[in-house]
Amino acid sequence: MGEHVIICEVGxxxxxxxxxxxxxxxxxxxxxxxxxxxxxxxxxxxxxxxPKLIPxxxxxxxxxxxxxxxxxxxxxxxxxxxxxxxxxxxxxxxxISIPVSVSExxxxxxxxxxxxxxxxxxxxMVEWLAAQERKVPVEASCSTSxxxxxxxxxxxxxxxxxxxxLAAVGVPGLALADTVGYAHPALIREVxxxxxxxxxDVLEGLHxxxxxxxxxxxxxAGIEAGIRNFDSALAGLGGCPFAPGASGNIVxxxxxxxxxxxxxxxxxxxxxxxxxxxxxxxxxxxxxMRGGVPQAGIPKTFRHAA
Amino acid sequence: MGEHVIICEVGxxxxxxxxxxxxxxxxxxxxxxxxxxxxxxxxxxxxxxxPKLIPxxxxxxxxxxxxxxxxxxxxxxxxxxxxxxxxxxxxxxxxISIPVSVSExxxxxxxxxxxxxxxxxxxxMVEWLAAQERKVPVEASCSTSxxxxxxxxxxxxxxxxxxxxLAAVGVPGLALADTVGYAHPALIREVxxxxxxxxxDVLEGLHxxxxxxxxxxxxxAGIEAGIRNFDSALAGLGGCPFAPGASGNIVxxxxxxxxxxxxxxxxxxxxxxxxxxxxxxxxxxxxxMRGGVPQAGIPKTFRHAA
Numbered sequence: 001m002g003e004h005v006i007i008c009e010v011g012x013x014x015x016x017x018x019x020x021x022x023x024x025x026x027x028x029x030x031x032x033x034x035x036x037x038x039x040x041x042x043x044x045x046x047x048x049x050x051p052k053l054i055p056x057x058x059x060x061x062x063x064x065x066x067x068x069x070x071x072x073x074x075x076x077x078x079x080x081x082x083x084x085x086x087x088x089x090x091x092x093x094x095x096i097s098i099p100v101s102v103s104e105x106x107x108x109x110x111x112x113x114x115x116x117x118x119x120x121x122x123x124x125m126v127e128w129l130a131a132q133e134r135k136v137p138v139e140a141s142c143s144t145s146x147x148x149x150x151x152x153x154x155x156x157x158x159x160x161x162x163x164x165x166l167a168a169v170g171v172p173g174l175a176l177a178d179t180v181g182y183a184h185p186a187l188i189r190e191v192x193x194x195x196x197x198x199x200x201d202v203l204e205g206l207h208x209x210x211x212x213x214x215x216x217x218x219x220x221a222g223i224e225a226g227i228r229n230f231d232s233a234l235a236g237l238g239g240c241p242f243a244p245g246a247s248g249n250i251v252x253x254x255x256x257x258x259x260x261x262x263x264x265x266x267x268x269x270x271x272x273x274x275x276x277x278x279x280x281x282x283x284x285x286x287x288x289m290r291g292g293v294p295q296a297g298i299p300k301t302f303r304h305a306a
Numbered sequence: 307m308g309e310h311v312i313i314c315e316v317g318x319x320x321x322x323x324x325x326x327x328x329x330x331x332x333x334x335x336x337x338x339x340x341x342x343x344x345x346x347x348x349x350x351x352x353x354x355x356x357p358k359l360i361p362x363x364x365x366x367x368x369x370x371x372x373x374x375x376x377x378x379x380x381x382x383x384x385x386x387x388x389x390x391x392x393x394x395x396x397x398x399x400x401x402i403s404i405p406v407s408v409s410e411x412x413x414x415x416x417x418x419x420x421x422x423x424x425x426x427x428x429x430x431m432v433e434w435l436a437a438q439e440r441k442v443p444v445e446a447s448c449s450t451s452x453x454x455x456x457x458x459x460x461x462x463x464x465x466x467x468x469x470x471x472l473a474a475v476g477v478p479g480l481a482l483a484d485t486v487g488y489a490h491p492a493l494i495r496e497v498x499x500x501x502x503x504x505x506x507d508v509l510e511g512l513h514x515x516x517x518x519x520x521x522x523x524x525x526x527a528g529i530e531a532g533i534r535n536f537d538s539a540l541a542g543l544g545g546c547p548f549a550p551g552a553s554g555n556i557v558x559x560x561x562x563x564x565x566x567x568x569x570x571x572x573x574x575x576x577x578x579x580x581x582x583x584x585x586x587x588x589x590x591x592x593x594x595m596r597g598g599v600p601q602a603g604i605p606k607t608f609r610h611a612a
Contacts, residue, residue: 213598292519
């Protein structure tokens, strides 16, 4: 049994929020259920944002209430502000993911706040959550940590500063997000090392997009730099409504194939995971679905889950 | 100026041989000319095989005669046997690439010979070429070094044995080919280290396919293992007629983006390389063209060639 790597499936949130269609709630529940049954242990099931802005997420509370009934699943919900965190807590989410842009341009476009204003909001969320009887941890996701489609290059020192500010307001874990897919393996290493030097194990994960075809190469660089938590999306769904040109997340199926082939344990049954694409297709008939392994077929050489 | 990495563009051979259409000779010449002008220093322009088997390659002699007029370009031609090598030599190729399958199944299907019979043929080719006035080096490409769609797993010891046999018959350089795209980063490292332990710097390159979406992750593993020569194809063309399910080569545009971003020097102007896709599209109107960077656009953060 190899070392464990945790994959958080973000398709139901990062994938569906930018999809052209709206997945019906009942299909969304079946899809999440199928992925959990395939062994996916963490799923970001939706976001508590204005349904006027992102109508695809209007049913998030109902989705959370369903998802928490699935055995062994950690149910993550995104909330960009205190009001969202309160709704996520009320619905029963196990963890709240909070977006914090490192670059000014993306922060303004996505959150209508500066990065520092959002860090202060995260502080209020942490404080409010700490005062509740049911404890719900947060994870901050540091958008545009590897470049921004508005601002171009993002200084490593700025990523470190925002990460340190988040740790200072009590964030127990954070991920670095390549929101627009500009990262490359050397930059992944540089930023991971710089952030870890500042906040240690508070840096937990990477959220990578495959815009330039480098997604799994960047994941490999992350693995080699000691990262053991990755976000990904079934069929490589996703993008960012405020990041022009950003294509999908790294493909969960291909990531599982790579990691399991290399001897890591994801806990995910690749055959059952690929089978969950059928439900995704049913719920979003016109969406582009990517993925090398599902299209070519799992090779004979793959060691299938027992 | 970073360390140099040599990219050999194999689209005109590995890409076109499996394409549904036949690229007209004049367009093929323009396409090769455009890629050479973009700074691609090595191009595998075609193969000397029976035009009955692969009609797309029927004009290879004419293509070679054109390509050798392009300044600074190393013109590579594939030849599977002595007759092909003689034709490649006569046409003026600068280097001859010889396929040698490590697995029995692929060797029989692709070459109608066993691996050892093909090694013997390579010996005859090396001997014949050494006797010619104009010296033309060969490079062997060890197909199915990381797995075979017919035979499944391929023993590392077999890859080492074939590589050592090739070195023994006088092959000065060879590449390990992931013909069907079954490789993963840990396997790349294992096989590269094992082969290098046996034949040292006779191991030069990697020929990778992106079947499972792991192509650039595998290239990164190769870079880290010291490999500095890679085959790739513009727009990720390619496949293998005798390898069911194998999709295209790694995408030259994305590989250049990754390597240049990491500080390596490829000598290739990414903007001009991407512009060469227009000619490819003209010559093969119905072919699937892949590539993250060309589709999303070169990001603002990229350091363009001077």
